[in-house]
Amino acid sequence: MELHQFRQAVRYHDNPEVRVVRHMAGQLYQVELQQAQGESSLLKNRGKPQLFRSLDAVYNVLRHVGVHRAYLVQTVPHDEVVGRQAMYSSPLSSHIPLVF
Numbered sequence: 196m197e198l199h200q201f202r203q204a205v206r207y208h209d210n211p212e213v214r215v216v217r218h219m220a221g222q223l224y225q226v227e228l229q230q231a232q233g234e235s236s237l238l239k240n241r242g243k244p245q246l247f248r249s250l251d252a253v254y255n256v257l258r259h260v261g262v263h264r265a266y267l268v269q270t271v272p273h274d275e276v277v278g279r280q281a282m283y284s285s286p287l288s289s290h291i292p293l294v295f
Contacts, residue, residue, distance in 0.1 A: 197241075201236075201238050201260055205228070213257065213264075213266070214265060214267075224250065225247070226238040265293045266292060267291040267292075
């Protein structure tokens with residue numbers, strides 16, 4: 196989903212869930228929009244997933260499109276490597292609220 200599509204989706208949905216996904220291994224962030232139908236879309240730039248090197252960069256883009264709250268989701272590859280169930284979808288254990 197390109198930035199202009201992301202802006203429209205946020206504007207026309209009642210309560211969109213925006214997730215900032217942090218990849219622990221590379222210290223990179225991606226922005227994901229969880230839609231009501233259960234579908235999720237990554238923020239893209241020219242057809243490729245947009246990566247951010249800091250939360251400040253994510254905040255600036257999200258403020259620009261009118262988003263003032265999101266959830267930080269941290270992925271930990273260790274859980275999957277050792278055979279534990281990854282708990283990324285559990286809101287209480289993996290979603291950290293962000294307000295900006």
